[in-house]
Amino acid sequence: MTKPSILVLFLISNLLCIANGFVISIDDTKVFSRQSALFGTRENREITTLADPKIENILMVECGFGNDSHGQNATKAAKRACRNAIEFNSLSIKRMVPGGYEAMKLNVILAVPKIYQDTLEVEEVAKTFPYGDINFVVQDGGMIAPSGRVIESLGDKNDDMLIVCAAVQVGY
Secondary structure (H helix, E strand, O other), X not given: OOHHHHHHOEEOOOOOOEEEEEEEEEOOEEEEEEEEEOOOOOOOXXXXXXXXXOOOOXXXXXXXXXXXXXXXXXXXXXHHHHHHHHOXXXXXXXXHOOOHHHHOEEEEXXXXXXXXXXXXXXXXXXXXXXXXXXXXXXXXXXXXXXXXXXXXXXXXXXXXXXXXXXXXXXXX
């Protein structure tokens, strides 16, 4: 098995995070950064707020999609997209990233239909990721498809089924 194949076989999942978040808007691209820690808070950590953040050493890029069939909840769809992107992968971060989890960086690009971007709560989406300094870039994209039914008890305002796409870069 080749080294890149081995890298893709490891899983980044099953942990809790502590989130400290803020929101920034650069031009028409919304950029969100969150610093996380496994135990306690980190001090003196750099938080990237670039529309095109640079991760010098990218170990993995994974893509996923998520939807909210009823309720038009962009946050729910984005969380599902991020989970879908990372759930079947694993990296031995302690061995692969100098500095381990403390030095790991994530760049998460979310494609969300423009009319639902204002409802996206990236602080909630960030809880999907167990480790790393996270930079979110939200861009126009995703899809709105008819679900065929309006179910008010599920929070529907219309029959829009909201679909969000995610690309997650992991590196240091």
